[in-house]
Amino acid sequence: MFDFSNIQGNILRGYASFPHARFLYLTIRDASDARSFIQSLLDAGSVTPGQWQEKPDATLNFALTFDGLRAFGLPEESLATFPPEFREGMKVRAEVLGDVGKSSPEYWDEPWKTSRVHILVMIYGKMTDALEERCRTLRQLLPAGVTELGPDQPAESFSMDGETARREHFGFADGLSNPDVEGVPRETGARKDIGNPDHSGRFRKIPLGEFILGYPGEGGDLAPMPLPNLLAHNGTYMVFRKLEQNVPEFRDYIKAQAKSFARTIPGGLPDRVSAEDFLAAKMMGRWQDGSSLIEHPQKPARSLANAFAYADDPAGARCPLGAHVRRTNPRDALGFGGKTMSRHRLIRRGITYGKFLPPGERDNESRGIIFIAFNSGFDQFEFVQRFWVNFGDDFEQGNDTDPIVGVGGRGQMVIPGDEATGRRPFICFDIPRFVETKGGDYFFVPSLAALRLLASGRVHAS
Numbered sequence: 001m002f003d004f005s006n007i008q009g010n011i012l013r014g015y016a017s018f019p020h021a022r023f024l025y026l027t028i029r030d031a032s033d034a035r036s037f038i039q040s041l042l043d044a045g046s047v048t049p050g051q052w053q054e055k056p057d058a059t060l061n062f063a064l065t066f067d068g069l070r071a072f073g074l075p076e077e078s079l080a081t082f083p084p085e086f087r088e089g090m091k092v093r094a095e096v097l098g099d100v101g102k103s104s105p106e107y108w109d110e111p112w113k114t115s116r117v118h119i120l121v122m123i124y125g126k127m128t129d130a131l132e133e134r135c136r137t138l139r140q141l142l143p144a145g146v147t148e149l150g151p152d153q154p155a156e157s158f159s160m161d162g163e164t165a166r167r168e169h170f171g172f173a174d175g176l177s178n179p180d181v182e183g184v185p186r187e188t189g190a191r192k193d194i195g196n197p198d199h200s201g202r203f204r205k206i207p208l209g210e211f212i213l214g215y216p217g218e219g220g221d222l223a224p225m226p227l228p229n230l231l232a233h234n235g236t237y238m239v240f241r242k243l244e245q246n247v248p249e250f251r252d253y254i255k256a257q258a259k260s261f262a263r264t265i266p267g268g269l270p271d272r273v274s275a276e277d278f279l280a281a282k283m284m285g286r287w288q289d290g291s292s293l294i295e296h297p298q299k300p301a302r303s304l305a306n307a308f309a310y311a312d313d314p315a316g317a318r319c320p321l322g323a324h325v326r327r328t329n330p331r332d333a334l335g336f337g338g339k340t341m342s343r344h345r346l347i348r349r350g351i352t353y354g355k356f357l358p359p360g361e362r363d364n365e366s367r368g369i370i371f372i373a374f375n376s377g378f379d380q381f382e383f384v385q386r387f388w389v390n391f392g393d394d395f396e397q398g399n400d401t402d403p404i405v406g407v408g409g410r411g412q413m414v415i416p417g418d419e420a421t422g423r424r425p426f427i428c429f430d431i432p433r434f435v436e437t438k439g440g441d442y443f444f445v446p447s448l449a450a451l452r453l454l455a456s457g458r459v460h461a462s
C-alpha cells in the first residue's frame with residue numbers, strides 16, 4: 001500500500017469537480033526565501049494531497065523544473081541523478097517533440113518564450129470566487145526572493161447542453177479514457193471499464209510504478225529514481241504543454257473534405273449524421289459525443305463507454321488505424337494482448353483555455369488545451385509524441401502523422417473502406433497543422449514529504 005495523502009492531488013485523482021483553474025509561474029531569486037515560502041504553505045496546510053477529509057473549495061499544487069530545483073539549492077550530486085529529458089527541458093527537446101515551424105520556442109507565448117519557469121503553481125476552484133481567493137492569498141505570501149513571471153494562465157473546462165463530459169474546442173468529449181491505477185480507490189461515479197487490456201482483451205489495472213516513483217511498474221521493476229530516495233519517493237514527472245487549437249481552420253478543412261468523403265458511402269449517410277461529423281469522428285476515433293467508433297461505427301450513441309479494443313478491427317474499417325485515440329492508446333491493436341503499449345500510458349489531466357467558438361463563427365481569440373500528463377519517466381510521453389503522434393510506422397501509416405495533433409504540414413490520412421457497408425477508402429490530403437505549441441516544460445512533482453525536505457534545505461544525494 002502507499003500513502004495517498006503524501007502524493008500531491010490531481011495526479012491519481014482528477015479534479016473534474018474543479019472546473020476553474022489558474023496556473024502561476026514563479027522564479028526563484030533567493031533560495032532561502034523559496035524554502036521559507038514552501039514551508040509556510042506546508043505549515044498552513046495549503047498544498048492539496050491526493051486524499052482529503054473534507055473536499056476543499058480550491059486546491060493548490062506545486063511542480064518544479066530542473067532549473068527550479070537548482071535554484072532551490074539542490075546539490076549537484078542530486079541534480080545529476082534526474083533524467084536527461086528533464087535536465088534539458090522542453091525547449092531543448094523541441095525538435096524531438098515536433099515543436100518546429102510556428103510551434104518552435106521562438107514563437108511561444110510569455111513567459112515560456114523568454115524565461116525558464118522555476119515553480120509552477122496550479123490552483124483549481126469549484127467556483128471562480130474560491131479560485132481568486134486562493135490566488136490572492138498565494139500572491140500575498142510571496143517573499144521578495146520569489147517573483148511571479150507574467151502573464152498567468154487562466155483555464156476553464158466546459159461542457160455542452162448539460163452533459164457531464166467535458167468538451168475540448170474542436171467539439172469532442174474529452175477526459176474519457178485514463179489508466180485505472182492499482183491501489184487507487186475509484187472515484188465516485190467513475191466508470192469501471194478503464195485500464196489496459198490483458199492477454200484476453202479484458203481490462204485490468206495498471207501498476208502504480210508507471211506513474212509514481214518508488215513502486216514497481218509493468219515489468220515489476222522500479223523506474224530510475226533521482227537521489228535521495230526521500231526526494232523522489234511518491235513523486236512523479238509532469239508534462240505541461242500549452243497547445244493552441246486553430247478551430248476555424250479545423251472546421252474549414254472538415255467542411256472542404258466532407259463532400260468528397262460522403263461520395264464514398266454507397267446509399268448515402270446514416271440517418272441524422274452529417275458528412276462533417278462522420279469525417280471528424282474518423283480523424284479522432286470517437287464521435288463528438290464521445291461514443292467509440294469501434295462500438296458505434298455508423299452513428300453516435302451518447303455512450304462514454306471505454307471498454308473497447310481494436311483487435312477485431314485490424315484494417316481500421318471502423319476506427320481508422322491513424323485516428324488520434326487509436327494512435328495514442330493502441331490498446332490491443334499492435335498484438336501481444338496489448339503488452340506492446342503497456343509501458344506507454346499517460347495520466348492525462350488537461351484543461352481547456354479560451355472561449356468556445358460557436359459553430360459558424362470566427363474570431364481572433366486564442367484557445368486550446370493546457371495539456372498535462374503524468375508519467376514515471378519522460379520516455380513514456382516522448383514515445384507517444386514522437387513515434388505515435390508524429391510518425392505512423394507502427395500503424396502501417398508510414399510518415400503520416402496524427403490528423404488532429406500531429407506536426408502535419410500538409411500531411412495525409414487514410415480512412416480505410418468498410419467491406420461490411422460497402423464504404424470505399426478515402427484519403428484526406430493536405431491536412432494542415434491544427435494544433436500549435438505555445439509553451440510548456442517538463443516538471444518534477446514532489447511528494448508532500450519531499451516538499452518538506454526541500455524547504456529544510458537539507459537535501460543530500462546519499
Ligand code: HEM
Pocket residue numbers: 168169170172173174175176177178243244245284286324325326328329346348368369371381384385389404405435
Ligand atoms: C489540442 C490537442 C489535443 C486534443 C484536442 C485532444 C483530444 C482528445 C480527445 C477528444 C480524446 C478522446 C477522449 C478521451 O479518451 O479522453 C483524446 C484521447 C487521448 N489523447 Fe488527446 N488530444 C490532444 C492532444 C494530445 C496529445 C499531445 C497526446 C499525447 C502525446 C494525447 C494523448 C491522448 C491519449 C493517450 C488519449 C486516450 C486514448 C485512449 O485511451 O483511448 N492527446 N484526445
